[in-house]
Structures are given as structure tokens and as C-alpha cells.
Amino acid sequence: MKKVWWKILCAVFLIYTVIAGFLIDVPRLPILHETIRNQYFHVCMWFAMLILFTTSLYFSIRHLSSGKQEHDIIASEATNTGILFGILGLITGSIWARYTWGAWWTNDVKLNGAAITMLTYLAYLVLRNAITDEQKRGKVSAVYNIFAYVMMLVFILIYPRMSDSLHPGNGGNPGFNKYDLDNHMRMVFYPAVIGWSLLGVWIMTLRIRINRLSLTLSEREGT
Amino acid sequence: MLKEISALIQKELLLEWRQRYALGGILLYVIATVFVCYLSFKNVIDASAWNALFWIIILFASVNASAKSFLQESRGRMLYYYTINSPQAFILSKIIYNALLMLILSLVCFGFYSLFLGNMVKNLPVFILIVVLGSVGISSLLTMVSAIASKANNNFTIMAILAFPIIMPILITVIKLSFNAIDGSDFSYNLKYFGVLFSLDVIVIALAFLLFPYLWKD
Numbered sequence: 001m002k003k004v005w006w007k008i009l010c011a012v013f014l015i016y017t018v019i020a021g022f023l024i025d026v027p028r029l030p031i032l033h034e035t036i037r038n039q040y041f042h043v044c045m046w047f048a049m050l051i052l053f054t055t056s057l058y059f060s061i062r063h064l065s066s067g068k069q070e071h072d073i074i075a076s077e078a079t080n081t082g083i084l085f086g087i088l089g090l091i092t093g094s095i096w097a098r099y100t101w102g103a104w105w106t107n108d109v110k111l112n113g114a115a116i117t118m119l120t121y122l123a124y125l126v127l128r129n130a131i132t133d134e135q136k137r138g139k140v141s142a143v144y145n146i147f148a149y150v151m152m153l154v155f156i157l158i159y160p161r162m163s164d165s166l167h168p169g170n171g172g173n174p175g176f177n178k179y180d181l182d183n184h185m186r187m188v189f190y191p192a193v194i195g196w197s198l199l200g201v202w203i204m205t206l207r208i209r210i211n212r213l214s215l216t217l218s219e220r221e222g223t
Numbered sequence: 224m225l226k227e228i229s230a231l232i233q234k235e236l237l238l239e240w241r242q243r244y245a246l247g248g249i250l251l252y253v254i255a256t257v258f259v260c261y262l263s264f265k266n267v268i269d270a271s272a273w274n275a276l277f278w279i280i281i282l283f284a285s286v287n288a289s290a291k292s293f294l295q296e297s298r299g300r301m302l303y304y305y306t307i308n309s310p311q312a313f314i315l316s317k318i319i320y321n322a323l324l325m326l327i328l329s330l331v332c333f334g335f336y337s338l339f340l341g342n343m344v345k346n347l348p349v350f351i352l353i354v355v356l357g358s359v360g361i362s363s364l365l366t367m368v369s370a371i372a373s374k375a376n377n378n379f380t381i382m383a384i385l386a387f388p389i390i391m392p393i394l395i396t397v398i399k400l401s402f403n404a405i406d407g408s409d410f411s412y413n414l415k416y417f418g419v420l421f422s423l424d425v426i427v428i429a430l431a432f433l434l435f436p437y438l439w440k441d
Contacts, residue, residue: 064434064437116388116391117388119387119388120388120389122388123384123385123387123388123389126381126384126385127371127375127381127384127385130375130376130378130381131374131375131376136374139374139437139438140371140374140375140438142437143371143434143437143438144371144385146430146434147367147368147389147430147434148388148389150426150430151388151389151391151392154392154419154423155391155392158419159392159395162415162416162419
């Protein structure tokens with residue numbers, strides 16, 4: 001029970017988010033109206049992605065200093081799951097944009113920044129696949145991961161603050177929104193963030209376990 | 224360490240002077256690209272297209288120039304360097320050499336570009352400053368990416384794939400800034416972008432300096 005409490009919490013929060021997100025009242029803001037409910041999904045995806053990428057950065061740095069393969073596995077699986085959440089974030093944003101702005105994609109600083117971040121981390125995946133030697137792969141992808149993270153921070157934190165954006169609220173991505181969250185929304189939003197982030201961590205731990213198991217299997221077959 | 228760096232830079236310059244591959248080959252690449260653009264855009268193009276095209280040409284020339292810095296070193300030679308140099312001196316010398324190369328190339332490129340496609344820049348000193356800062360930033364980032372790609376079996380494709388997303392912050396800042404310089408906007412408007420560009424340059428070089436030793440050990 002000790003090990004699964006957070007998974008049960010995650011499931012409960014997510015079910016609560018989906019149900020309460022659509023049933024509880026939301027403040028009426030211009031342009032946004034009911035679609036502000038997207039916040040429970042779209043913004044949470046970015047939070048989860050950031051948490052996963054930060055985890056990946058931390059373990060990349062640890063891998064560089066320690067050389068242990070475990071850290072490399074965690075870094076790479078965190079990045080994989082982070083990419084998944086990033087793509088989901090882009091999709092949820094795009095669907096929202098279709099109904100609010102009338103287009104699936106617009107030429108907006110934040111959107112472009114998010115898309116380029118995805119490209120950067122997809123290039124990370126390509127790099128990992130291109131190197132066959134495990135030790136080398138860990139080190140090289142760790143170095144690239146650090147670069148990618150720094151550039152991501154530039155893209156999603158610095159650029160949007162420097163220019164105007166159509167995107168609702170200027171604190172969108174990981175910053176705190178200036179949506180005039182009222183207490184009703186906060187009741188759903190905070191559990192939603194926790195729920196989605198826990199889901200991301202859950203997926204990541206599953207992938208790490210699969211990866212470790214396949215490594216053990218291949219080692220056993222080798223000897 | 225300064226002596227190591229200057230010795231390495233001298234070696235690079237000497238090698239370059241013997242074969243003149245970079246100066247000759249990439250210069251020709253730049254001139255040919257400018258000429259192709261000139262032929263494709265028959266009439267005078269507007270400022271934003273001029274600007275974008277210029278930076279795209281610089282970007283591709285930069286990728287080619289930086290790629291050769293690591294991708295053509297054989298394993299034996301790298302081992303030799305490993306025994307006599309410190310990694311920091313090595314990467315700094317490569318960055319300085321590539322930055323110098325890129326500086327010359329971009330200024331020559333700008334010269335040919337104005338010759339064929341017209342000089343639209345209203346604020347020339349600022350534009351030159353932007354070209355200098357931008358090419359230094361782009362070349363140092365690409366040197367580091369080339370170092371990373373050299374570990375992946377010296378593949379040029381992987382270098383391009385890795386380089387393009389990461390180069391975007393610098394590229395976007397530089398394009399915005401130079402567009403303002405072309406228009407002749409007030410300088411103070413640009414200060415925050417200059418700040419971003421300068422800090423990006425510093426961050427890239429600092430990261431390269433810190434992280435290259437990890438790539439060094441083969």
C-alpha cells in the first residue's frame with residue numbers, strides 16, 4: 001500500500017478532474033467563456049512535461065558525474081514521457097484554438113516555442129538511436145539534453161514575455177496564470193495539476209521498469 | 224592554458240592555410256547560394272524576405288563550416304590531441320577558430336548579398352554588430368553540436384538534425400534584431416533583444432566549456 005498510494009491518488013484526482021472539470025461552474029471571462037475548462041487539461045500537460053524534463057535534466061547531470069547506466073535509463077525514459085505530454089499539450093491547445101480562434105495553428109510566439117521544443121527533444125531521440133555503444137550514448141545524450149533544456153527554458157519562458165501573444169494569459173506555460181482563477185476553478189485546477197503530473201511520473205516509472213527488465217534479460221541471454 | 228589555446232588556434236589556421244578548404248570551399252558555397260537567390264528573385268524583394276534569406280544563407284554556410292571542424296578529424300588524431308591537450312583548451316580553440324571563420328564568411332556574404340540583391344540596411348553599424356554577435360553565437364553552438372555529432376559515427380545528417388532546433392533561439396533573435404536594423408528603428412527598442420542575444424552567446428560558450436570534457440573521454 002505504501003508503494004501504490006500515489007498511483008491511487010493519481011487515479012482519483014484524474015477522475016475527479018474529468019468529472020468536476022466539466023460540471024463545476026467557471027468564471028465568465030471574455031473570449032474564453034466555457035473553454036477555460038481546457039485549462040484543466042492543456043496547462044496541466046505542460047506542467048507535467050516540465051516536471052518530466054526537469055527530472056530528465058537532473059538525472060542526465062547525475063549520469064555525467066557518476067557514469068551509472070541507471071541514471072541514463074531514467075533520463076531517457078523521463079524524456080520519452082515528457083515528449084508524449086508535450087505532444088498532448090500541443091494537441092489540446094490546437095483543438096482549443098480551432099474553436100476559439102478558428103484555426104488549428106497560428107503564428108504565435110508561444111506556439112512556435114512549444115513546437116520547436118518538441119523538435120529539439122525529438123532530435124534527442126534521434127541522437128539516442130544513432131549511437132550504438134551504451135556508455136557513449138548515455139554521455140552524449142546527457143550533454144545534448146542539457147543544451148536542449150536550456151534552450152527550452154529560453155523558448156517557453158523568455159520569448160513569450162518579450163512580445164505580445166494571442167495566447168490567453170501571459171503566464172500560460174509553466175508560470176502562474178492570470179486568468180482570474182476563482183475558488184471554484186482552483187478546486188479543480190490544483191488536483192488536476194497534481195493528477196496529470198503523477199500520471200506522467202507513473203508512465204515514466206513503468207517505462208523504466210520495462211527498460212530495466214529488458215536489460216536484465218538481454219544480459220542473462222548474453223552470459 | 225592560454226598557451227595551449229593559442230597553439231591550437233595557430234595549428235588550425237596553418238592547416239586551413241595549407242588546404243584552404245574552408246575559406247575557398249565555403250566561400251564559394253556562399254557566393255553560389257547568393258547568386259541562386261539573385262537569379263530566383265528577379266525584382267527587388269521586400270525587407271523581411273531580404274533579411275530572412277540572408278540569415279538562412281549564413282545558417283547553412285555555418286553548418287557546413289562547423290561540421291568540418293570535428294567531422295573530419297580521424298580517430299587517431301583525436302587520440303593524439305587527447306594525450307597532449309586539456310579538453311577546455313581544445314573546445315575553446317575550436318570555438319574561437321570557427322567564430323573567426325564565420326565572422327569573415329558572414330561579412331563577405333553580406334558584401335556579396337548587397338552587391339547582388341541590394342543593400343537595404345538603414346542602420347549599418349548596428350547591423351554589422353548584429354552580424355558579428357549572431358555569427359559568433361551560431362558558430363559556437365554549431366561547434367558544440369558538431370562535437371556531439373562526431374560521437375555518433377561522424378554523421379553529417381545527425382548534426383543537421385540536432386543543430387536546427389537548438390539554433391532557433393539565436394536565429395529568431397538575430398532575425399528580429401536585424402529586421403529592426405534594416406528598418407532603421409530606434410536603437411533603444413532593441414536593447415532587450417541585444418541582451419538576449421549576448422546572453423545566449425555567453426550561455427552557449429559556457430555550456431560548451433563545461434560539458435565538452437565529458438565528451439572528450441572516448
